[in-house]
Amino acid sequence: MCFTPYISLATALLEFIFATLILIYFRKSKVTHFVVALLFLLGTYQFTEMMLCFTGNAELWVRVGFVAYTF
Numbered sequence: 001m002c003f004t005p006y007i008s009l010a011t012a013l014l015e016f017i018f019a020t021l022i023l024i025y026f027r028k029s030k031v032t033h034f035v036v037a038l039l040f041l042l043g044t045y046q047f048t049e050m051m052l053c054f055t056g057n058a059e060l061w062v063r064v065g066f067v068a069y070t071f
Contacts, residue, residue, distance in 0.1 A: 002053035009050045015043035044068040 019039035026032045048065035052058055 005050045005053040008046045012043040012046035012050065015039045015046065019043065041068045041071050 016039075019036045022032060022039070023036050045065055045068040048061045048068065051061045052065070055061065
């Protein structure tokens with residue numbers, strides 16, 4: 001199951017950074033909030049994949065990942 005936890009962490013951090021930059025530089029665009037929400041959910045899902053490998057509380061992270069993936 002834990003094939004690439006560090007890649008998942010790097011991907012999550014990049015998605016959070018891109019969401020922040022988009023929010024800062026494209027504040028007046030009509031699709032900014034949609035794109036930022038989508039990147040935040042994708043980053044949350046990648047973060048939960050990493051946390052599944054590093055913590056013993058898999059049930060919590062599976063639920064959080066499922067909610068992020070479902071949205």
